[in-house]
Amino acid sequence: MKRYYAIPFILLLICSYPAQAQSSEEEAVKSAIQQLFDGMRKGDSAMVKGAFADKAILQTVQNKKDSTTAIVSLTLAQFLVAVGTPHTDVWDERITFDKILIDGSLACVWTPYRFFLNDQFSHCGVNSFQLYRSGTGWKIIYLVDTRRKDKCL
Template sequence: MKKLLLSCLLLTATSAAFAQTAPAAETEAVKKTIQSFFEGMRKGDSTLVRTTLAPGAVFHTISTRNGQTQLRPENPSAFVKQVGTPHKEVYDERITFDKVLIDANLASVWTPYEFYLGNTFSHCGYNSFQLVKLTDGWKIAHIIDTRRKEKCK
């Protein structure tokens, strides 16, 4: 019985040690995917943005109009096309990583942001990303965000 208990304790300790070292690399890989997404936006590089998205990715935004909360779907293909279409101002979404949670091949990331068209503030809010780890790395499966012009951060 004591040997079984000792074996269980060692197995648990080994798993815990692995869990403490592996997530740091995975967390950085998840962040890199999101950073590449926004780098592509800033550069107007639709190819780079597209490489960060999982097949079948879904985008939503939450906004308030006339006092009513609305959930609006957005078309990822249209978004990628818009990013790659020449435009005067840089699309500059400035984020910070608030929370990164990972379990196996699923990651959930919470990022406050401020969005600028060139140097002009447009809006702010929070992004919630859901990522999946596929054979070619972490890919964005779902983005949902809030948008407002006041009470940022």
Template sequence: MVNKILFSGLFCILLSFNGFAQTEEQEVEAVIKSLFDGMRTKNADQVAAAFSKDALMQTIIAKPEGSEVGSNPVADFVKRIATTPEGTNLDERILDYQIKIDGTMASAWTPYQFYVNGNFSHCGVNSFQLVKMAEGWKIVYIIDTRRKEPCES
């Protein structure tokens, strides 16, 4: 009887540990959240930690004659975060996470709204590509759109 009680107790404890494990989707989402938390707090090291060493950043620039793609080195982005003037608050608010994973590759589609000092600046969508490396999920590529409207709320 005592053995059954002990076994039942140990079994319940083991099951409860599984409840704390993050899913792959939650791990990918956590990397993206960490990136934007680092941006909000101007923590350049936290921002840089979200990216692989050879990551690429691009943005779609909408023009009347057609869209263009602009590129931005991650190192420049990290430097801009580190040197954001005191009193300037950058806040990218992610509205949704649509994450797909195949093995060690993940794709995340994240509509967002961007605010500077609490004032709406622009909105759009980020498209992230991540790879699960030895140190965990890392962003290897991001491209985004930017517009003033229409924006999801």
């Protein structure tokens, strides 16, 4: 009779292992992204740089006043200068982890956000991150976002 109880228990353990492994990978991916936003809040360009791969690409999908759309690119170096240049406002991007997809050493993350200067709302949108697992952990290789002032998620 004891054997009958052992089989469901063993199956439960086997089936739950991939979920636990995925969960720890998801947490590691989240941690890399959170490092970016913690660094932005602190104005710490070294902390921000540590979240990115060396040749990362940063872009914004920008809605223009004439109802057209443009892609605006920023180099990682330009972004790091902006973050590290002393400023009186705290750059506080508040994100929600909506979707995290991982396949081996590649991760894709979708994060709706609201951006505040100090406690004053500035804009909102969505970030789309591509990350890869490097020898030192997950690194952002591509970040594209949208920006708007209304219809926040």
